Amino acid sequence: MRILGIETSCDETAIAIVEGRGERLTVKKHLVASQIKIHAKYGGVVPEVAAREHLPKIDALLRRTVAADGRGIDAIAVTAGPGLITSLRVGTDVARTLAWAWGKPLVAVNHLEGHIYANWLSDGKMRFPALVLIVSGGHTELVLMKGHGKYRLLGATRDDAAGEAFDKVGKMLGLGYPGGPAVSKMAARGNVRAVKLPRPMIDSGDYDFSFAGLKTAVLYETKKRRVNVADMCASFEQAVVDVLVAKTIRAAKQYRAKTVLLAGGVAANRRLRYALSSIAHLPDLTYTTDNAAMIAAAGYFKARRREFIDPMKLEPNPNWQL
Ligand code: KG4
Ligand code: ZN
Numbered sequence: 161m162r163i164l165g166i167e168t169s170c171d172e173t174a175i176a177i178v179e180g181r182g183e184r185l186t187v188k189k190h191l192v193a194s195q196i197k198i199h200a201k202y203g204g205v206v207p208e209v210a211a212r213e214h215l216p217k218i219d220a221l222l223r224r225t226v227a228a229d230g231r232g233i234d235a236i237a238v239t240a241g242p243g244l245i246t247s248l249r250v251g252t253d254v255a256r257t258l259a260w261a262w263g264k265p266l267v268a269v270n271h272l273e274g275h276i277y278a279n280w281l282s283d284g285k286m287r288f289p290a291l292v293l294i295v296s297g298g299h300t301e302l303v304l305m306k307g308h309g310k311y312r313l314l315g316a317t318r319d320d321a322a323g324e325a326f327d328k329v330g331k332m333l334g335l336g337y338p339g340g341p342a343v344s345k346m347a348a349r350g351n352v353r354a355v356k357l358p359r360p361m362i363d364s365g366d367y368d369f370s371f372a373g374l375k376t377a378v379l380y381e382t383k384k385r386r387v388n389v390a391d392m393c394a395s396f397e398q399a400v401v402d403v404l405v406a407k408t409i410r411a412a413k414q415y416r417a418k419t420v421l422l423a424g425g426v427a428a429n430r431r432l433r434y435a436l437s438s439i440a441h442l443p444d445l446t447y448t449t450d451n452a453a454m455i456a457a458a459g460y461f462k463a464r465r466r467e468f469i470d471p472m473k474l475e476p477n478p479n480w481q482l
Contacts, residue, residue, distance in 0.1 A: 161234045161463060162188070164226060164258075165456025166218070168251030169243025169271045170297070171195040171210045173217035174452035175225045177233070178281075180460035185280050189225050190446070190453045193217040200337045204327075211246035218254055230262035235468075237459020240268035241480030242298065248476035256471035265468040267459040271450075272299060272482045273311075275423040277458035278447040286441060291417035293408045293440075295432070296424030297323035297340075300404075302367045302411050303482060305421070308461045311482045314411055315367025322400055323426045325371035329378050329396055333389050343393045344429050350394030355381050357399040362406050369407070374399055397431050405435045412439070425449040 161181075167174040172195065177188040195213050199205045226233060238255035241248055252268075259266035276292050290305040300317040320328065323340055330339015335346065357377050360370045378396050381387060412420050420440040426432065428448040436442065447454050 161460060162232055163456040163459045163463060164230075164233045164236045165452035165454075165459060166236065166238040166251045166255050167271075167274070167450060167452040167455045168214045168218065168247050169239045169241070170247055170450060171199055171205045172450040173214050173221060174450060174455075175218070175221040176452035176456050177225060178453055178456035178460060180457075180464070183280070185457050185460065187281060187453045190451060191221045191225060192451050193221060196338065203331060203337050205244070207244045207246050210244060211250055214247060214250040218250065222254075230258060230264060233262070233264055235265045235267060235459065235463045237267040237269050237456050237462070238474075239271045239274060239455050240474060241270065241477035243271055243478060245476060245478040248478060252474050252476045256474050259471045265463065266471050266474065267462045267467060268469050268474055269455045269458045269462065270480050270482055271455075272296075272301070272423075273309075273458045274454040276303070276305065276421060277461065278423060278443040278451075278454035279421045279441050280457050281447050281453055282444040284441045285419075286421070287418035289415060289417050290419040290421050291408065291412040291415060292421045292423055293404060293436075294423045295322040295404065295426035297321060297327065297338075299424065300369050300371070301482070302407060304411075304415050304417070309465065309467070313482065314415075315369065315407070317369040317371060319370050319372035320375060322369070322371060322404065323424070325375050325400065326426065328375050329393075332375075332379055332382065333392060335389075340426060341428070344397060344431070346390045347393035347397040347431065350388065350390030350392070352394045352398035354391030355387055355395035357381070357395050359399055359403050362403050367407055367411055369403065371400065397429070401429070401432050401435050404432060408436065409439065
């Protein structure tokens with residue numbers, strides 16, 4: 161079964177074709193048009209600008225990916241939430257129009273489910289129950305996955321998401337946008353013990369997170385004294401990783417997870433990958449940040465269960481919970 165994936169939930173326009181056979185997936189095409197340069201000027205994503213940019217980009221990417229009559233495609237999978245409503249609408253409108261015109265079945269995919277299924281795009285045996293750590297720009301969640309499409313939320317951030325904290329710290333330290341990759345690059349040259357920072361909620365006994373206080377602690381330390389930027393980045397990154405890893409391990413034990421999966425943009429972080437490498441399945445770096453191959457992958461498993469949606473009933477939901 162060949163799935164056309166469409167992703168426009170935030171500031172990346174992405175199209176992919178993924179072929180699925182049984183549990184095995186092969187990426188046939190995978191294109192991402194980033195808007196980072198445009199939003200970098202503003203220090204963050206400007207929703208109206210993101211939505212406007214999606215349309216010409218999605219048109220260009222589709223022409224490079226798929227025949228005008230949709231031949232060879234068995235189903236269309238599109239991100240319907242969570243994300244920016246104006247951005248989501250571009251992708252869902254294009255997807256529903258193609259599904260209607262081509263007469264192909266349509267699948268609505270949750271963006272976070274897409275991040276989880278990025279794991280199925282690389283080798284490895286995934287067994288259930290799986291414990292998933294989702295760390296992106298908008299979400300930080302621990303999810304128990306009992307089977308394909310079966311999720312139970314164990315905990316989430318009460319304020320900033322992990323990626324958001326990285327981005328804000330990057331901005332604070334003058335490292336530009338997006339902060340995550342910049343902070344992580346700087347951190348590689350720093351000393352993780354240089355600055356004493358809190359590990360918020362590490363012993364809270366639940367599976368929730370909080371990163372706003374950590375970000376404030378970085379701001380406070382930066383104002384108090386001159387700290388080497390690399391040392392600050394390393395200390396901050398280590399604090400985030402310590403909390404994420406501690407809670408992931410605890411949850412994996414409590415729920416007797418047979419696999420631990422890492423998902424979301426922050427899954428690109430080297431220190432986090434290293435810390436989880438012995439216990440978790442790690443998604444390929446190519447598919448950690450927003451892309452459409454992961455949406456097609458999740459869409460494939462939904463299509464196998466025949467979870468289709470009428471093109472005329474598809475409504476993007478910016479707050480769609482997993
Ligand atoms: O999943 P994603 O592409 O978009 C959302 O769905 O939010 O995640 C983007 C987030 C951003 O906050 C970005 O700074 C962060 O992932 N990120 C990283 C790294 N690469 C991307 N954070 C830390 N270290 C990285 N190497
Ligand atoms: Zn994402």
